[in-house]
Each structure stands twice: as C-alpha cells, then as structure tokens.
Amino acid sequence: MPHAVLNVDKHISDIFGEYDFFVSSDKSVFLYPVELESEAFFLRLIQKKEKLIVKLEKSTMPKITSSVKEFMYNFSFELRERLNGKITNHNLNITRKTDYSLFDRYEIKTSDINKSEWINNLCKNKKINLEIGMGSGEFITEEALKNKNESFIGVEILNSDFYIALRRFNSANLNNAKAVYYDARAILNRFKPNSIKRVYLNFPEPWFKQKKIKHSVLTQKTAKKIETLLEVGGEFVIMTDNYPFAVSSALIIEQSTLLKSSFKHSMFLSDTSIKTKYEKKWKNYKRTIYKLVYKKHFKQEKSYKNIIHFPIKIKEMDTVGKEYVFRILNRYTNKDSKTIIEITAGYSKNPQHVFFELKEDKIYTIPQSNFVANNDFLCAVLL
Ligand SMILES: C[S@@+](CC[C@H](N)C(=O)[O-])C[C@H]1O[C@@H](n2cnc3c(N)ncnc32)[C@H](O)[C@@H]1O
Numbered sequence: 158m159p160h161a162v163l164n165v166d167k168h169i170s171d172i173f174g175e176y177d178f179f180v181s182s183d184k185s186v187f188l189y190p191v192e193l194e195s196e197a198f199f200l201r202l203i204q205k206k207e208k209l210i211v212k213l214e215k216s217t218m219p220k221i222t223s224s225v226k227e228f229m230y231n232f233s234f235e236l237r238e239r240l241n242g243k244i245t246n247h248n249l250n251i252t253r254k255t256d257y258s259l260f261d262r263y264e265i266k267t268s269d270i271n272k273s274e275w276i277n278n279l280c281k282n283k284k285i286n287l288e289i290g291m292g293s294g295e296f297i298t299e300e301a302l303k304n305k306n307e308s309f310i311g312v313e314i315l316n317s318d319f320y321i322a323l324r325r326f327n328s329a330n331l332n333n334a335k336a337v338y339y340d341a342r343a344i345l346n347r348f349k350p351n352s353i354k355r356v357y358l359n360f361p362e363p364w365f366k367q368k369k370i371k372h373s374v375l376t377q378k379t380a381k382k383i384e385t386l387l388e389v390g391g392e393f394v395i396m397t398d399n400y401p402f403a404v405s406s407a408l409i410i411e412q413s414t415l416l417k418s419s420f421k422h423s424m425f426l427s428d429t430s431i432k433t434k435y436e437k438k439w440k441n442y443k444r445t446i447y448k449l450v451y452k453k454h455f456k457q458e459k460s461y462k463n464i465i466h467f468p469i470k471i472k473e474m475d476t477v478g479k480e481y482v483f484r485i486l487n488r489y490t491n492k493d494s495k496t497i498i499e500i501t502a503g504y505s506k507n508p509q510h511v512f513f514e515l516k517e518d519k520i521y522t523i524p525q526s527n528f529v530a531n532n533d534f535l536c537a538v539l540l
Contacts, residue, residue, distance in 0.1 A: 161233035165242030179489035197524030216510035222255035294322025360435035398439035416451035
C-alpha cells in the first residue's frame with residue numbers, strides 16, 4: 158500500500174486550520190480529502206510523537222496509479238516543509254506511468270453498479286459470463302477472444318492484478334470484456350436474477366489457513382447469490398488445486414442451493430487447461446487440478462430492486478442485529494464543523510466500510526462514499 162513516513166518537529170494539528178483536514182473525535186487520526194482524475198479518496202495521517210505516517214484510507218481506496226503516487230509524494234514533501242522534518246521512508250516511486258484510457262475503455266465503476274439496470278445497459282442482448290477473482294485476466298481474455306458474441310465481466314479486488322488485466326484486454330483489443338475493481342461479495346446481488354450464463358471461480362485464494370476462511374468468496378450466502386443470478390441452464394464452474402476447498406465447495410453448493418452437478422461426480426480431475434498464472438504455478442508443483450460444474454435447473458423469481466435514496470434519516474447510530482450491522486466507527490470534523498462519519502454496514506460477516514457526511518440526523522453521500530448499494534447494505538440501513 159502506498160505510504161510515506163516522515164520525521165517531523167511539529168504536530169500535524171499545528172497546520173489544521175490551513176488545510177481541509179478532518180480530525181477524529183479523539184484527535185488521533187486526520188483525514189485529507191483528495192479528488193484526482195475521476196477518483197475521490199482520503200489520505201489518512203497518523204502522528205505518534207515525531208513520526209507521521211501518510212497513507213491511503215483503505216475504504217476509499219482509489220486505483221493505485223502513477224498520479225496517485227505522485228500526488229502522495231508531493232503532499233508528503235509539502236508536509237515535510239510545513240512541519241519541519243524529513244521523509245524517512247516511502248514507496249511512492251513511479252515504475253510505469255498509468256494509461257488512463259484503459260479505465261475508460263474497460264472499467265465498470267462502482268457508481269455505475271449502484272445504478273439500477275446497469276447490467277442491461279452494459280451487455281445489451283449478449284450472453285454474460287462472470288469471473289470472480291480474475292487475477293491478471295488470462296482466462297477471461299482467452300474466453301472473450303473465443304466467444305466474440307458473448308460478454309465477459311471480471312471482478313478483482315487486487316489493484317495491481319486489475320490493472321494488468323485491463324492491459325491484457327487492451328492488447329487483445331477486446332470489445333466484449335469489462336472489469337470491476339471491488340469485492341465480488343458485495344456486487345453479486347447487483348446482477349439481474351437469471352441473467353448470467355456462467356460464473357467462474359478459478360483458483361480462489363487458498364483459504365485453508367483458519368483466519369482466511371472468513372474471507373473466502375464461496376460461502377453459503379454467496380453460493381445462493383450465484384444461484385440466483387445464473388440463467389436456467391447456466392453453470393457455476395470452479396477450478397482448484399486444493400482438495401479440501403473442492404470438497405467444502407461441493408458441500409456448500411449442495412447444502413445451500415438447488416444447483417446440480419453437471420457430471421456424475423461433483424468433483425473430477427480437470428482435463429482442460431486454462432493457463433492462468435495460478436494454474437501454471439500449481440501444475441509446476443505437480444498438483445492435481447479439480448473441477449466442479451454445477452447447473453441451474455429452475456428459474457428464480459426474486460426482485461433485485463434495492464435503490465437507496467439519500468439523504469437517509471438515521472434514527473439510531475449504532476445497531477447490531479443477528480444478521481446485519483450498522484455501526485459508527487468514528488466521527489471526524491473539519492475547521493468548518495462539517496462532520497464525516499465512518500460506518501460499517503451490511504451483512505455482519507462481510508459489511509462495507511463507508512464514509513458519509515452527517516448533518517443533524519441525516520447521512521449524505523460525499524465523493525469519497527465508496528460502496529455498493531446492495532440488499533445487505535439496504536437491510537443494514539433499514540435495521
Ligand atoms: C489465487 S488468485 C487466482 C487468480 C486467477 N483466477 C488465476 O487463476 O490465476 C485469486 C484471486 O482472487 C482475488 N480475490 C480474492 N477475494 C476476492 C473478492 N472478494 N473479490 C474479488 N476478487 C477476489 C484475489 O485478489 C486474486 O487475484
């Protein structure tokens with residue numbers, strides 16, 4: 158994550174009035190709002206004695222481009238001058254300039270996802286395929302080249318891989334692929350029910366470490382969402398080198414959905430090669446590759462209308478239910494007494510972390526409000 162560490166003589170609060178800083182109620186964290194290219198985010202500044210850390214605020218994370226790094230470097234340099242110190246450490250060197258035209262051509266922005274019917278506008282009448290955790294996009298590029306009359310959407314949470322995938326789409330001059338830079342778990346129920354031909358999950362993050370299980374993409378909840386968005390006859394395809402993951406995936410799908418294995422055995426040895434980075438890696442290690450293919454046989458009638466209208470009147474600031482949570486984690490004010498709140502809201506095991514402006518008892522979106530208005534989020538707000 159891009160950051161700079163400074164050693165300074167003065168305290169950041171000494172220059173509070175000169176910048177549009179927001180400070181947390183306990184005065185320990187400063188947020189600096191930035192709008193750059195088409196991204197809006199916060200820099201998070203934390204000072205302990207002489208040590209000042211400047212980094213990106215995670216929940217407003219922009220795509221890490223050359224101009225984000227350049228901006229952070231210049232800002233840290235300015236702080237160094239103002240606070241009388243020096244930059245002791247940073248990782249803001251620019252190795253390669255970002256090509257912004259790739260985002261215009263291939264990215265689906267979070268704000269588009271929040272609009273209703275976005276998927277229809279995007280894919281017109283083409284069949285849609287979705288890859289969760291596309292990595293650097295090898296699989297989707299190959300499939301999009303082979304099936305020009307279908308659409309492909311890749312979702313990826315990792316900045317560097319996302320950008321490599323866009324470059325790959327561009328080198329192949331694809332006109333039928335798009336990508337979303339976000340947590341797939343939050344966007345799955347923004348797709349229209351019965352609308353996707355295939356959902357692919359190729360070599361998802363190894364999860365066998367206990368603490369990683371809760372971050373796994375495939376849970377009973379996501380399996381149900383995948384079932385809903387598949388069209389009748391549509392398939393959910395999983396490839397993995399991890400035997401326990403293959404077994405647990407089969408169990409999760411069979412226990413929580415009506416999807417049926419397309420083959421006699423739910424797990425079988427893959428005879429096809431998809432030549433992604435991870436497939437190559439595990440094949441080099443001589444690992445066995447398992448494949449699971451589950452088909453949808455019944456149509457599901459489920460409305461996906463869940464548009465949220467802002468401002469929202471908030472009756473209670475902190476509510477934790479059995480399934481959903483809406484909790485204020487922090488409040489920040491600037492020199493004009495404008496208040497920003499940092500909330501966590503959504504399904505309790507996978508809530509979204511979002512910033513809003515708070516005026517009296519209403520919350521308003523700000524350019525840094527980065528979230529997906531899905532059912533979980535709506536349920537949390539209703540709660
Ligand atoms: C092991 S890699 C596999 C990448 C690629 N499918 C391949 O076969 O080479 C898993 C990928 O899933 C992405 N990922 C993990 N959790 C995710 C989530 N919740 N939403 C979107 N992407 C996710 C990771 O960032 C990583 O790029």
